Amino acid sequence: MNPILRNILAVIIGWLVGSFVNMGLIMAGHKIVPINGVDINDMDAMAQVMPTLDAKYFIFPFLAHALGTFVGALIAASIAVSHKMKFALAIGVLFLIGGIMVNYMLSGPTWFTIADILLAYIPMAWLGGTLAVKKTSSTT
Known part of the structure; x- marks a missing residue:
């Protein structure tokens, strides 16, 4: 396969799989720690309730953001032909932009926003990229 095409596919596949991991964990979190009386599909209702929630409600969103980014970066770096760490970090930037948007639309407690963004x-994209690069260099 053409290396440029493979690198483009690396980003697309990493972003898609990471997004599925993210949404899967968000949905699992709502089943395990439900927000009673709130329709999670209603952004206005979620925006109103977010500042009042306890820390336990932010465990799954943080895990979703971190693990979605990690998996996406790991996959992108594993598939990419060259510049593996750059593609892993590109996934991190894509997810960071999404995270900033979500934290703006559904602003939760300041401690969560800071922890989530930082x-x-x-860091998770870097970790995923590092593991993929080590895996690739150990197999060659």
Whole structure:
């Protein structure tokens, strides 16, 4: 396969799989720790209730953001032909942009926003990229 096409597919597949992981964990979180009396599909209702929620309601969103980014970056770096870490970090930037948007639309507690933005995206993309690069270099 053409290396450029493969690198483009690496980002697309990493972003899609990471997004599925993210949404799967968000949905699992709502089943395990439901927000009683709130329709989770109603953005206005969620925006109103977010500042009042306890820390337990933010465990799954953080895990979703961190693990979705990690898996997406790991896959992108594993598939990419060259510049593996750059593609892993590109996934981190894509997820970071999404995270900033969600934190703006559904602003939760300040501690969560800071932890989410600083820890869930770029560090996890770097970790996923590092593991993929080590895996690739150990098999060659």
